[in-house]
Amino acid sequence: MSATDEITRARAAGDPGGIVAPPAAWRQVDATVGAHRDAGAGHRCLELHVPRTFARPEPGQFVQLLLAPPAPVLLPRPMSVASVSASAGGLTLGFLYAAVGAGTQALAALSTGAVVHVLGPLGRGFPLDVAGTPVLVAGGRGVAPLLFAAEAFARRARRCELLFGARDAAHLVALAGATARLESAGGRMHLATDDGSRGLAGTVVDLLDRIAPRLRAPLVIHACGPHAMLRAVARWGLRHETPAFLAMESVMACGTGVCRGCPLPRSESARTELARRRDRIPSLYGSPEFAMCCTDGPVFAAPDLDWERIH
Amino acid sequence: MDLAVRIGSLALRNPVVTASGTFGYGDEYAHVVDLATIGAVITKTVTLEPRAGNQPARIAETAGGMLNSIGLENVGLERFRREKLPKLAALDATVIASLGGETPAELAALLEALGREKAIGAFELNFSCPNVSKGGAIYWTDARRLERTLRQLKPLTRAPLIAKLSPDVTSIAELARACEQGGADAITAVNTFVGMALDLDAAGHRLNRSTGGLSGPAIKPLALARCHEAARAVRIPVLGSGGIMSGRDALEFIAVGATAVQVGTASFIRPRAAAEVVDGMRAFLAARGIRRIAEWRGRLMEPPATPARRAPAARRAKPRNGRGASRTRCDGSGRSRARR
Numbered sequence: 001m002s003a004t005d006e007i008t009r010a011r012a013a014g015d016p017g018g019i020v021a022p023p024a025a026w027r028q029v030d031a032t033v034g035a036h037r038d039a040g041a042g043h044r045c046l047e048l049h050v051p052r053t054f055a056r057p058e059p060g061q062f063v064q065l066l067l068a069p070p071a072p073v074l075l076p077r078p079m080s081v082a083s084v085s086a087s088a089g090g091l092t093l094g095f096l097y098a099a100v101g102a103g104t105q106a107l108a109a110l111s112t113g114a115v116v117h118v119l120g121p122l123g124r125g126f127p128l129d130v131a132g133t134p135v136l137v138a139g140g141r142g143v144a145p146l147l148f149a150a151e152a153f154a155r156r157a158r159r160c161e162l163l164f165g166a167r168d169a170a171h172l173v174a175l176a177g178a179t180a181r182l183e184s185a186g187g188r189m190h191l192a193t194d195d196g197s198r199g200l201a202g203t204v205v206d207l208l209d210r211i212a213p214r215l216r217a218p219l220v221i222h223a224c225g226p227h228a229m230l231r232a233v234a235r236w237g238l239r240h241e242t243p244a245f246l247a248m249e250s251v252m253a254c255g256t257g258v259c260r261g262c263p264l265p266r267s268e269s270a271r272t273e274l275a276r277r278r279d280r281i282p283s284l285y286g287s288p289e290f291a292m293c294c295t296d297g298p299v300f301a302a303p304d305l306d307w308e309r310i311h
Numbered sequence: 312m313d314l315a316v317r318i319g320s321l322a323l324r325n326p327v328v329t330a331s332g333t334f335g336y337g338d339e340y341a342h343v344v345d346l347a348t349i350g351a352v353i354t355k356t357v358t359l360e361p362r363a364g365n366q367p368a369r370i371a372e373t374a375g376g377m378l379n380s381i382g383l384e385n386v387g388l389e390r391f392r393r394e395k396l397p398k399l400a401a402l403d404a405t406v407i408a409s410l411g412g413e414t415p416a417e418l419a420a421l422l423e424a425l426g427r428e429k430a431i432g433a434f435e436l437n438f439s440c441p442n443v444s445k446g447g448a449i450y451w452t453d454a455r456r457l458e459r460t461l462r463q464l465k466p467l468t469r470a471p472l473i474a475k476l477s478p479d480v481t482s483i484a485e486l487a488r489a490c491e492q493g494g495a496d497a498i499t500a501v502n503t504f505v506g507m508a509l510d511l512d513a514a515g516h517r518l519n520r521s522t523g524g525l526s527g528p529a530i531k532p533l534a535l536a537r538c539h540e541a542a543r544a545v546r547i548p549v550l551g552s553g554g555i556m557s558g559r560d561a562l563e564f565i566a567v568g569a570t571a572v573q574v575g576t577a578s579f580i581r582p583r584a585a586a587e588v589v590d591g592m593r594a595f596l597a598a599r600g601i602r603r604i605a606e607w608r609g610r611l612m613e614p615p616a617t618p619a620r621r622a623p624a625a626r627r628a629k630p631r632n633g634r635g636a637s638r639t640r641c642d643g644s645g646r647s648r649a650r651r
Contacts, residue, residue, distance in 0.1 A: 024342055028582060066580060074527055075372050076580060119582070251370045253377060254579040258335040260384045261370035285355070286384035287363035 025055045026256065028066075028119040033110050034092060039174040043098050043141055044108050045082075050118055051090040057081040059149035060125025060222075060247050060299045063093070064255040065107070066117040073103040076119065078252050078294075080224070082144035083151075093118075096144035096174065122255050123298045126245055128152055132220030134160040135212070136187075137204055137233050139225020141173050145247060146224055147181045154185035161215060163190045165204025165229070169197040205232045212240070221245065222299075227310055234302035244302040248310075250293035263290035264297065265306040312593055313603040316350070316570050318548050319471030319496030321433045323350035323405060323571060326604060327561060327589045330552055330575030331356055331409035331435060331475070332381065336395045337402045340582045346404035349585045350571060354399065356411040356437045359420055361387030365442060371508040371517035376529030376554070377576060378506050380442045380518045383411055388424055400430035407473065411437040413446030415460040419467060426468030433470050436461075436495075439477035439502035441524040448477035448502065454489035461493025471496035473550065478530075478537045479505050484544035491545045499550040499573065500541040501534050526576040528554045535563055542568025542612065556584065558591020565604065566611040 034047035048065075057063070064076035083094030099108035110116070126149050134153050136146040143164055150160045162182050166172045172191060179189050191199025192207040200207050204225070212219060221244035223233045230246040237244025250262035266274070266288060274288035291297060291304070314325035328351040334340060337352040346352060364384025371378045386395065399406045408431045412418035418436060425431060438451035451457060457474065464472060474490040476483055478501035487498045503524025508517040534553020542549040551564030552573035561572040577584035592604075601607055 024339065027343060073372060074375060074576075074580065075377060117581075251368055251372075253370050253379070253576075254582075256339060256582070258333065258339050259370070259379070259579055260332075260364060260381045261379060263364065263367050263369060263384075265367075285386055287361050289363040290367075290384075 024256065026120050026122055027053050027055070028117055029054050031093075031116050031118040033112055033114040033116065036110065036112060039096060039177075041098075041170045041173055042100070043096060043173045045174065045177075046095045046097065046107070048093045048095070048116065048118060049087055049090060050093060054091060054118070055121055056091060057084055057093065057121035058125035059128065059152050060145055060224075060245075061121040061123050062255070062298060063118050063120030063122060064252070065095075066119065067103065067106055068115050068117065071103075072106050073101075075103075075253055076117070076255065077103050077107070078122075078249075078255055080145040080247065080298075081121065081148060083148050094144075094148075096141050098141060119255060123294055124296070125149075126222045126247070126299050128156065130220045130243055130245075132218040132243065133215050134158055135208070135215065135219050135221045136160050136162045137208060137221055137223035137225070137229075138162060138164045139204060139223075139229040140166050140171050142224035142226070142229075142247070143173060143178050144224075146222065147178055147185075149222055150182055150185040150187045154187075160185065160187040161190065161211065162187050163192070163204050163207045163211060164199075165192040165194075165207060165225075167194045169193055172198060203232065204229060205236055208233070208236055212242075218242070223247065231307045231310055234305070234307050237302045245299050246302065246305075247299045248293050248297050248305075250298075252294055255294045257285075257292055257295035260285060260292065262293035264293050264300070265289065265309040266291050267304055267306045270304040312596060312601075313605075314589070314593070316548070316604060318433055318473065318550070318571060320469070321351075321405070321407075321471050325350045325589050325592075326565065326569075326571035327585050327592070328353055328407065328550065328571055328573050329578060329585050330573040331437065333575040333578045334585075336398060337404055337406065338398050340578070341402065343582050344586050346402055348589055349404070350589075351405035351407050351432065352399075352402065353407040353409050353435055353573070354395070355385055356383050356409040356440070357385050357388060357391045357395075357421065358383060358411045359388050359417050361385065361390065366519040368517060368519055369523075371523065373506070373508050373525065374529060376506075376525050376527030377579075378508055378518055378523035378525050379503070380520045380523035382442045382520075383437075383440055385411075388421060392424065396428060396430055405432045406430055407433045407435050409435045409437050409475075411440060411446065413443075413450070415456070415463055417446070418460065418464055422464055422467040426470065431470060433473055433496070434468065435473040435475050435499060436464070437475050437502075439475050441477065441479070441503055441505045441522065442520065448479060448505070452477065452480050452486065454485050457486060458489040458493035461490055461495050465494035473497040473499055475499035475502055476541070477502050478533065478553070483537050483541050487541040487544045487549075491547050495547060497548040497550060497570070498541050498545060499552055500538045500569075501553055503553075504530055504533060526554065528556055530554045531560060531563075535567060538564050538569050539567035539612065542609070543614075555588065558588050558593070558595055561588050561592050562595055562607060563611075565608050568609045568612045570608065 365382030531554030548570035551569030
């Protein structure tokens, strides 16, 4: 049995990253903006203080961040959690985002003390208990939740290799801070840029090809970044029979599974498996054709999605 | 304060219900909303067979609103009965089941299966999904088909039947009257408006099926006018829907004749939205010394263009005294509808 079969089987049995979403523990709370600073290349680091009623997010989970009225956008914005620490009265959550649209630009203008609404924690994070040397593969700002994962691995006495890629050196977002966080978690950083301005000249998958043979097998990959990169990483994992878990993105309305607005096509094997087990999947709304990014993900195992149909 | 209303034989503790497709099957939000504080939960539309829904992308945010193209993704009748009904029965909520069919026969089959279920207080017939190729809003804009279908469905259950109509029609008044004549107990006005959004940079559509249903604050003035038009046309209750985000929004729909209101997109943004709408209504009415919701209903309704009740043969006849005849319906409070 291959490693990916094993993962598929473990997950089908309801284990890490299983098919059935856990019962909802999310809440919508008022959050206060803490530190909020520029992170380079159009990105910003944001800290939010949330009260004790907010459950502690796991690496790979996300929140729905809603601006207080009057706001230029209607819907909340899904944001992956980049760090969690205890603070007076609750938790401090960290985020790394790019101010690219009307919503994130309005968010970027908020200063310390401003109030936003946060709904979460949402979705299923990285399955940190899958055995193997953790190889974290990051594209651009996708590095943020993986640093959070590296710290969680460190608490489990596991050291990570972080492969960080971007189009150029400037888009290796917040690199200095990332390196410091990774080193304090006992991890090692490896870099790649498309234009060769920093690290290996090539993609992060080229970097994976180069680094993987030197690492102690078996490996387990956790990745976050643009879908094109995640597709390449997923295929790498399938080709090398290495379990790979990919943090996906989608446009969303609710983030809680209700609106059915964020479907991702499931693979043939996942559909077959779900069709066989349909009686035991009360969370499934329709046919097994689609997973919902918000509640079935956002982290998916490589064999579960149809990468041909993911853009 | 008395916020209780009736939809046919169904009594609601207050006029605020959650719109179909925006509140799951109730249990998804039950840990953050006390369902006993809202009038009713309308479930996601159920169809005879499970539906996978449309290809992504299904959601596009637009100015003041959102487009959706979900495509009636749902578990289908069999699993609805087995898995969802027991959960619905356990909720501390009045439950209205939304039914969708591509033909009158499919709706009849659904009602034959579910019509006697005690957990279901009423049925909303989704005559207006804009996002399916068969049995959607366009199919159900035929007044005679609506009337015939309701006549066929009415004997299949003792629970009230609510006809949910599309706003994208020449005359919602005509369709509402057809539903009333067929035996509908209430009208929902309105479902989403057909809309489109492009990604100019990518030179493509933002939704996979190119069009979707527009909801949210952007449609409130449009929906309010359709709700008003429907309420003037029929004597059965109207459930107003479209862009309701607050208690004040809800009271606008009730002021133009709605008996109840539906909160939809707001729940995606604030899961407690429906309960907050109830609180907001209560506060507004209390500040004005209004003790019964019936005192507010219809307060800003224009007189009906034609007499409300007339024989089919007299349909084209002009009212003898349009304004005078309508005074009894528009003088502010409970009126004929409240007595029914």
